Amino acid sequence: MAARKIASVQDQGLFPSETEIARRLSQDPKAWAAKSLMLEREGLPRVDPIMGGRFWPAVHAFWHHRYGLSTVQASQPDGEENLDALR
Numbered sequence: 001m002a003a004r005k006i007a008s009v010q011d012q013g014l015f016p017s018e019t020e021i022a023r024r025l026s027q028d029p030k031a032w033a034a035k036s037l038m039l040e041r042e043g044l045p046r047v048d049p050i051m052g053g054r055f056w057p058a059v060h061a062f063w064h065h066r067y068g069l070s071t072v073q074a075s076q077p078d079g080e081e082n083l084d085a086l087r
């Protein structure tokens with residue numbers, strides 16, 4: 001019986017690494033890197049610059065929407081807040 005690798009704390013969270021996302025989607029990490037660029041044009045959430053990963057619930061929602069399992073579409077953050085603009 002093969003020993004199961006324990007996932008890192010980062011891979012267990014809401015912003016898993018690209019390697020972990022590839023694993024969850026049954027993809028080779030190199031193939032996922034190319035596929036993710038194409039899928040981003042179709043609405044796959046991009047890597048969040050602050051958190052350093054894709055928000056997993058939004059990735060999950062993207063696939064549900066793509067296959068007609070949900071009418072809710074994941075959205076992207078629109079950038080940093082500028083509270084000085086309110087003055």
